[in-house]
Amino acid sequence: MTLSAENQNKLKDIKSILYGMEIDYERGNIDHGLDKIKTDIPLIDLHHQELLELVITIFKMLDSSKLNENKLKSLLEDLIVYSLEHFAYEEKLMQDAEYPDINKHKHQHNNFNLKLNCFLSELNAKVELYDYAIRLNLWLVEWYSSEILHNDRKMALFLKRKRIKLYAVAGGIGICLVAILLIFIYRKT
Ligand SMILES: [Fe+2]
Numbered sequence: 001m002t003l004s005a006e007n008q009n010k011l012k013d014i015k016s017i018l019y020g021m022e023i024d025y026e027r028g029n030i031d032h033g034l035d036k037i038k039t040d041i042p043l044i045d046l047h048h049q050e051l052l053e054l055v056i057t058i059f060k061m062l063d064s065s066k067l068n069e070n071k072l073k074s075l076l077e078d079l080i081v082y083s084l085e086h087f088a089y090e091e092k093l094m095q096d097a098e099y100p101d102i103n104k105h106k107h108q109h110n111n112f113n114l115k116l117n118c119f120l121s122e123l124n125a126k127v128e129l130y131d132y133a134i135r136l137n138l139w140l141v142e143w144y145s146s147e148i149l150h151n152d153r154k155m156a157l158f159l160k161r162k163r164i165k166l167y168a169v170a171g172g173i174g175i176c177l178v179a180i181l182l183i184f185i186y187r188k189t
Contacts (some may be wrong), residue, residue, distance in 0.1 A: 001065040010134045017141045025056050037148050039156035047086040055140045096161045
């Protein structure tokens with residue numbers, strides 16, 4: 001299959017964004033421990049791995065010119081379901097930690113869901129499959145790269161710092177209680 005110059009460029013862009021995330025797409029699966037995309041929140045890292053594997057499956061169909069409309073539709077539906085689950089988890093963590101950028105982050109999640117549903121409706125209508133899939137894949141890798149490398153890592157850093165502060169406060173309270181107890185015992189004897 002001969003690709004138009006525009007699609008060749010989009011394919012190159014997708015590869016370079018994946019490369020920027022240090023994802024070795026040729027291996028087929030993503031190493032959960034990849035430093036570049038790691039947030040150190042295990043469930044978030046696992047979700048990202050699963051979501052990116054779906055995106056890479058679309059990319060591999062494009063790269064090998066083996067596009068299948070039914071398979072593409074089922075991948076898109078999986079992405080919608082998994083993304084909802086993932087966003088709900090992130091939003092709960094942000095809410096519990098009183099993350100100051102929660103509204104901005106939630107807004108980005110909502111926009112993503114809306115756009116992904118638009119892509120699904122578009123697929124249900126008549127589309128030129130290769131052009132459609134490459135546009136979808138480029139948008140997905142751009143979105144995940146920005147979401148994971150910037151927004152999620154920033155959020156994860158805040159959550160970690162907040163947790164460290166909470167541990168420090170709890171440690172301080174513990175020390176005070178032990179001191180009071182020791183004073184109490186000392187006075188009794
Ligand atoms: Fe995320």
